Amino acid sequence: MLSRGPNALHKRGKIRIPTKQGFTVENYDAALEIIDDAFEKIYANNTEEISFEKTYHVVYNLVIYKRSDDLYNHLKELFTSKLTELKDSQFSDLNQDWEILQKVAEFWKIQRENFNLVADLMIYLDRVYCKSNRLPEIVDLALHVFRDIILHPLKEDVNKAISVTINQVRQTPSYGNSKFEVLKELISMLETISDKDDTFFETYFEDYFINETKNYYDNTISAINLPAPDLFAKIKDLIASEYSLDLNFLNPDTCTKIKTSIEEFLISEKFDVIFVPLIETTLKSCNKQLLFEVYSLINETSYRSRLLEIMDTIVFNTIRGIKIEESSKKRVQVASEWVSQVIDFYLKYQDLIDFVQIEDNENVDNDDAANESDLPSRLPSSHFLDTIFSRYINTNKNQAIQFICFYLDSYLRMTQNKEDLEKAKNNLQDCTKLFKLLREKDAFENTYTQLLSKRLIQQRSALHMERFMVKQIKDNMGSFFTSKMEGMLRDMSTSIVLSKSFYKNFVNDKEKIEFVPQVLTMTSWPFENINELIDENDVILPPRLEELKQNFEVTYSKKYGERVLKWAHTLGLVEIGFQFDKTYHELVMSTHAAAIFLMFEDSDEVTLDMLHEKTGIAEQELKRHLLSMVLAPRSKILRKVPNTRTISPIDRFYINYNFTAPVRKIKVQVVSGNILSSRDSNTAQTPNNSINSNEALERQRNVQTNAVLVRIMKSKRTSSFEELQDAATNALASKFTLPESTLKRSLNYLIEKEYIQRDSDDNNTYHYIP
Amino acid sequence: MAKAFIELCYACRTGDVENADRLISTGINLNDVDEFDNSPLFLASLCGHEELVKLLLERGAICDRDRYEGARCIYGALTDSIRDILLAYDISKAVDISQPFATHISNLFRDKRLGTDDISFNFGNEMTLSGHKFILKARLPLLLKEAHIQQNESNIIHIQDNIPREIFEIFLQFIYLIPVLHKIKSTDYGILLNLSDEFNTPLLYDFLHKSRHMVDPAEKSTLMADYQYRVTEFARKELRTFVSNNIIANVLEWPTSTYYDSTSILKLQTCSAYPDLLISSVNCSGVRRTYPCHLAVLIRCDYFKIMFSNPFSEKKYYSAEKRENKAEMLPLLSLPCHNFEELEILIKYVYYDNADISWEYAIDVIKLASFVLSDRLKTMAAAVITQSKEILESISIFEILSLAWEADIEKLEHFSAKHLAYNLDDYIDTQEFEDAILKSSQRIKSREETDTIELIADMRYYLLEKYGVDMDDLIILEKNNADEKFLKSIGLFDFSQDMQSINAILQRLSLRV
Structure with missing residues (x-):
């Protein structure tokens, strides 16, 4: 197999030219004549007369004999002169837009075919010369010539003509059907031809067209006079039909670009005209679907935050519009009306916002982890609402605390039958959404504890409801606030146990006095002047009550021998x-x-x-x-x-x-x-009382502030006032907002007690004294 | 173990795609293993040759992750992207993948745009199928015989009424190497068994027999993959026989000095190959040979494809001849040849992917392949040159280099640069070397690139390789004060000596690098 033929390695040299038109360097002109002839035949639509074999051989030889440069340039000249000639004869007097487009499309169709035929004839030049010299292939060369001679002089006319035609189609859709084919052809021409590192389409047409489209819709939309929601619906229709219209002749990419650019244009130019009233309407009518559409349409960050701002203002103004009848004597009724209105609004907007799935990305990140873990059930969307409602509630915080407490109180009192119970539970749960927004949580705790103690002592509420509520508070605000409340509830339960064992031992049947003992742990209950309450033991009870009292004391001392039992008859x-x-x-x-x-x-x-x-x-x-x-x-x-x-x-x-x-x-x-005029005991918050509780609150806050400061200083050793203020405010944020006065008082107290001292040089710096 | 298989395994280790492609084309079983139980696919994926892995999979290497071999390939894959390729490979598609010549023949059945078909099958009603006489001659001679299709007399075969068109179509698809094994329904078995028995297609017969009662789909799929491979190889053999018995044997030869002899031309046109195109060539001794060929396979070369896809005169002539079935002259095309061997290699390549190229003809094959625009044949011939040990005894390295430039074969450029670098002493003072450098530098001018001469850059690379010098160590040379002994020990000394001699030439030629 591998035996060498005798002639195999002889006379090696250039490949012999087998055809009769055998080519040598000298008759280069003859070779070019063959090329010219083939070129003319293609343009004369006489392709069938061309011998591919013959032409290919000529090209092959020209390339082999290193005349590729000449051939390439010659082809360029051929294309240039041919297209110039055709341009002069065919594009001289065209006036009508549509006429121009038709002519260009038709011309392009023919040229594209001719270019391909020439390129196929020159395939050897393409493969061997163009590729290795990184020159445009023959088709591209032809396209470049076409671009420079035909397209560039015509581009303004073509652009304008397309835009005019499309505007006509937009007004009369039926007019379009006959046009799309030509338009498609033209667009594919623009996309085929490259210019400045991109297609001609992208370099010269796309932006122009998008801009024209924008102008068109600017005029169209400005001319429409409709209320915001209808206008929005109309615009949506317009955009959708524009998109499907564009799909008829443009590539999907550009269609999407046009769509987004119209949308962006609308958002940036027509925000106040269209979107502001639109948002107002959607919020007022609670139109979830519409709000969702608006929200998803506006997806650029800056406009989104504007949208949120507007929503914020609208929601805030709406809830601020809730009327409070200051004059009314019936505080409880006013309170519960206010609270239920606020809750209604909250639920309404929450529903809306959950549906729209607003992401408040600016703030979610900043939430510290501790806060998140305290409130596990929290939805991401509710942050937006919480901020607004918190702002509202805390504008008049004392009233809000009072009202919320009254509202809770009234629901806890009312509950009797089972249906109401469930309803009340729901109401209470909804209310948790509000009180967790309160900034002065300790004040809330105080008021709530007062009311709770009254309810418990007067036995005005079901114990399990109270437990339910305390659990809600605990879940939403942390166990710090509920230790006293839980203590009170525990007292109530132990009292029930005690009374059972008391009845077993002492009560005779014939003269039955129903006796409900309530043993209260002193520290858990929010009574002022506890000593006054219990020091009145010199009261002489009627004999039967006295007997009960003594019997109970016996029972109690049997069970808790070492505990002191005192009687608070006033309670x-x-x-x-x-x-x-x-x-x-x-x-x-x-x-x-x-x-x-x-x-x-x-x-x-x-x-x-x-x-x-x-x-x-x-x-x-x-x-x-x-x-x-x-x-x-x-x-x-x-x-x-x-x-x-x-x-x-x-x-x-x-x-x-x-x-x-x-x-x-x-x-x-x-x-x-x-x-003398008797008031309902529910309104026991007399001025006197509230001053007392305020003092207590202040005292309590001082204690907490002291503790926090010491804790901070202990780890920091040295700190400036500002740092200290920041740290302390943060540490106390879950309980109340630390006023500077409290901080200063606390600092002075600690300096006095020699826990910390001022720096001798710098008044603003503090040191911890170990 | 076959030498070709061992060579393939070596190519899989080194990542030599061209050579592997050439070797695979000889019909090696890709799913075989070497003495260490390594399959070519495993070696290629282990050594990280992504292109080679793709090629192997395309040519029918099996990667079944449920089997030891396949799993080993996937775990052994050097890069994630190779692993992904292997994982994405679906065993059920495996039968769809085959040798290029088989793919081409399959496409002939599906795509009749060029109108190369010359026979139709009638089924009583008007529904017909069409095919190529030469394929039937090669793959199903009994059918042609039975239908008395001798020479170019008749173009219609009537199929018996009891054979449904659908089933005969499957049978014909099998003949055309379309992977149909998995499409055969159990109800078709009877007729297909009869057909394959009657027309003597033993592989189909065997397959049908074996798979008839097979239930396990995995087992069946393995059987299919195996048979598909065997079918392809069997077809290759049939085509080889066809080419040598009907094309090469019928060749018409006469000196250029005499004129066409119309009788012998007519005889050639109606020969047993059923040609529709004549390929003619004159060798360096002035002898003309004309081969009876088929456009259907020649279009594997872009030269023929372009010629007959466009409305040039050749296409017009061909269509007219086909349509009217005139006994006039078939289209006659001439190709530039030096010997007839390269033409025969081309013919064998287009008919059945023959890649058995003797090194003596490799250069001629490259030239011819370059003319007919067949890149694959070109690179396979180039691979032969790089593998050949003897070629440089007869042909100068500079001739190879200039061919590499002329035909744009990067692999040969590197081959030449490497040879020159490794044998620099033999060439450094020759005129040819100087000319080559000059020529290489002129190539740059036309490319308008930076100041590198590609040949020098390549040689520098191979010199580094030759002396085992690390690229980073070149900084040492710049310092100028290094100890000669030390330089010698890391090969830098020899390297710089060689570079200096080359630079001397460059200076003499006043070339700046």
């Missing part, structure tokens, strides 16, 4: 059933009042002295209770002689058998101090 309540002349009533009153009322068991007529002697209640106190029993319009169960509006030592008291009322249960309120 106790006694219920007495009594048959008046007309009606039977259950009278609910304080222990002291009961002691007074029970005096009438033994005698029909009682004087102030007798009362003082038999009950041991102080005179002032006696007068207060008597006033409420004699004068309070709803609980006039006693009458006195003489019937005056004050209590004096000479007065004599009798049971008022004429008393009657539409309800069975009568509450005997204790009139406090000099105020």
Whole structure:
């Protein structure tokens, strides 16, 4: 197989030319003539007369004999002169836009075919010469000539003509069907031809066309006079139909570009005209779908944040529009109306915003991790709302705290049957969304604890509801706030256990007094002046109550021998059933009042002295209770002689058998101090009281601030005032906003106590004293 | 073990794509293993030759990840991208992949745009299929015989009524090397078995027999892959026989001095090859040979493809001749040849991917391949040159270099530069070397590039390789004060000596690098 033929390696040299037109360097002109002839035949549409074999051989030889440069340049000249000639004869007098387009498209179709034919004839030149010399291939060479001679002089006309034609199609869609084919041809021409590192389409046409499209729609939209939502719908239709129209002749990329550029244009130029009213309407009508569309349309960051700002303002203004009837006496009703309105708004907007899935990316990142973990159930979208509502709520924080507490109080009191229970639970849960936005959380805690203690002592609420609520608070604000509340609830449960064992041992059946002991742990309950409450042990109880008291003390000391049990009668309540002349009533009153009322068991007529002697209640106190029993319009169960509006030592008291009322249960309120007009006990937040609790709050805050400062200084050792302020504010943020005055007071206190000291040189720097 | 297979394994290690392609074309079983149980695919993927991995998969190397061999390839893959290629490879598609000549023949059945088909099958009704006589002659001679299709008399074969068109089409697709094995429905087995028995297609017969009762799809797919390979190789053999018995044997030869003899031309046109195109050439001794050929396979070369895809005169003539079936002259095309061997190599290549190129003809093959625009044949011939040990005894390296430039074969440029670098002493003082450098520098001018002369740059690279010098160590030379002994020990001394002699030539030629 590998045997060498005798001639195989002989006479090696250039490849022999087998054809009769054998080419030598000398008759280069003859070779060019063949090329010219083939070229002319292609342009004369006589391709069938060309011998590919012959022409190919000529090209091959020219290349082999290193005449590629000449051939290449010759071809360029051929194309140039041919296209110049054709341009002069065919494009001289065209006026109408459409005529130009048709002509160019038709001309392009023919030229493209001719170019390909020439390129195929020159394939050897392409493969061997153009490729290795990095020159444009023959087709590209022809396209360049075409570009320079035909397209460049015509480009303005063509661009304008296309744009005019398309504008006509936009106005009369049916007009388009016959045009698209030509347009498509033209676009493919522009995309085929390259210019300046890109296609002709991209360099000269695309931007022009997009701009023209923008102008067209600017005019169209400005001419439409419709309310914002309708206008938006109309614009959407326009954009959609533009997109499908563009797809008829442009590539999808450009179609998308046009679409986005119209959208961007609308957003940037027409934001105030279209989108601001649109957002207002969507928010007012709660049109989720529309808001979603608007939101997804506006996806550029700066406009998004503008959108959010507008939404922010609108929402804030809406909730600020909630009316509070300051004048109304019924604070509770006002409070609960306000709270439920706020909650309604919150839920409404939350629904809206969850649907739209607003990402508030600026703020989400900044949230510190601790905060996140405290509030696990938090939705990302609610951040946006929380910020707004928090701003609103904290504009009038004291009122908000009060109102929220009243609202909670009223729901916890009301609940009786099961359906209401579920409803109330939902309401309470919704309310958690609000109170976690409060900045002064400790103030909220304070108020809530006050109300809670009242409810518990007066047994006005179901224990499991209270537990549910406390758990909500704990989940949303942290266990720090709920330790006292939990202590109170625990007292209640232990009291129930105690009373069970008490009943087992002492109560005889025939004369049954229902006794509900409430053993309260001193530290958990929010009473001022605890000592005053329990120091009144010199009160002489009616004998049966006294017996109960002693029996209970026995039970208690059996169980908790080492604990001290003291009685706070002012907190106790006694219920007495009594048959008046007309009606039977259950009278609910304080222990002291009961002691007074029970005096009438033994005698029909009682004087102030007798009362003082038999009950041991102080005179002032006696007068207060008597006033409420004699004068309070709803609980006039006693009458006195003489019937005056004050209590004096000479007065004599009798049971008022004429008393009657539409309800069975009568509450005997204790009139406090000099105020005679009885108020609902729910509004017990008298000015006096609130000052007291404010002081307590302030004290509590001071303590916390001290602790935080010491903790910070202990680790930092040295710190400037600003650093310290930042650190302390951060540490206390979950409880309350640290006012500078509190911080300074606290600092002075700590310096006084020699926990820290000022730097001797720099007043602004503090050192920790270990 | 076959020498070619061992060579293939070596090419897979070194990443020599051209050579591997040439070797695969000889019909090696790609899924064989060497003495260490390594398959070519494993070697290529282990050594990180991505292009080679692709080539192997294209040519039918199997990577079944459920089997030891396949899993080994995937785990052994050097780069992630190779691993991804292997993982993306789907065994079920494997049968669809085959040798280029087989793919081409398959396409002939599907794509009839060039109108090379010259026979039609009638099925009673008007539905017909068409095909090529020469393929039937090569692959299914019994059918032609039975239908009495002798010479160019008739163009229609009537198929018996009891054979449905669909099933006969599958059979014909099998003949055309279209991977149909997995498409055969169980209901078709009977007729297909009869057909393959009647017309003697033993492989199809065997396959049908074996797979008939096979249930396990994996087993069946393995069987299919195996048979598809065997079918392709069997077809290659048939085509080889066809070429030598019907094309080469029928060649018409006469001296250029005499004129066409119309009788012998007519005889050639109606010969057993059923030609539709005549290829003619005159060798260096002035002898003319005319081969009876087929456009259907010649279009594998772009030269013929372009010639007949466009409305030039050749196309017009060919179509007219085909359409009217005149017994006039078939289209006659001449190719420039030095000997007839390269023409025969080209013919064998287009018909059945023959890559058996003797080094003596490699240069001629490159020239011819370059003329007919067949890059694959060109690179395979170039691979032969780089593998040949004897070629430089008869042909100067500069001739190879100038061919490399002329035909634009980078592999040969590197081959020449390497040879010159390794044998610099033999060439440094020759005129040819100087001319080559000058020529190389002139090539730059036309490229308008930076100041490198490609030949020198390449040689520098191979000199570094020759002396085992690390590119980073070249800084040492610049310092000028290094110890000669030390320089010698790391090869830098010899390197700089050689570079200096080359630079001397460059200076003499006043070339700046």
